[in-house]
Amino acid sequence: MSSSESLPPTHNPRMHQGGKLSFRSRVQDLDDDPGDRLVIGGKNPPTMLELAPAGYDDLEIEVGSGKGAFLLAATEVKPDTFLLGIEAATGYASLAATKLKQSGRRNGLLLVDNGKLFLQDRVDEAQLAAVHVYFPDPWPKRRHAGRRFFTPDVVPVLARAIRDGGFLYFASDNAAYSGQVARVMGAAVDFVRDEQEEARVRAAGQGHAFSPTNFERKYLEQGRVIRRYAFRRHPR
């Protein structure tokens, strides 16, 4: 028997790079009906070009969209932008897609996949106006470090996918992880932190970047300090 034949039928190697990505489960809502707003990526997910309808000014990706609060707000305030939410946990992706379907908006979609791999092998060079990563799992144990989104190898992946002048937006309550992101992205020759952009999107209001997210809401209630960074892609 070959090694692939010995794998259980549900095993998807895309979801196990560096370890299992998601331990989340959700009590299933019986009325979940994501319709065509949910795509299960499986072992061979479609590309960004295949997923995004023609005619949008900007294509953006949110990695780890969770229950979809940001995706819902962003698709409302930016109707000319197409936003793909990539979520490792199928139950969360289905919940977010159901809300998106109920909104009637067509400028967003949920994909069940590994966001880092998707950026690497399903996105064209300079295809994206922005990548959003909010409250990524910090995986504090050393043996789990490979599961983090922000490892040094993610910088060239982001630099390839984001167009000149485009942005990586990041938010987290975790001081150590935020410090790591600030150091790694701050040292990257292809990006520069842009505090004017951080102020601009915060003034523009919810759905432009950073906010709202479900984890943000929870952590604000707990009085935690939240760090929010925007990194601009230098011209190639």
Ligand SMILES: C[S@@+](CC[C@H](N)C(=O)[O-])C[C@H]1O[C@@H](n2cnc3c(N)ncnc32)[C@H](O)[C@@H]1O
């Ligand atoms: C802490 S939650 C934050 C969810 C949401 N961004 C928020 O702020 O409410 C992190 C989410 O990222 C997802 N996730 C973790 N690694 C991922 C990856 N490589 N690709 C896609 N989703 C991922 C998890 O399943 C989880 O839903």
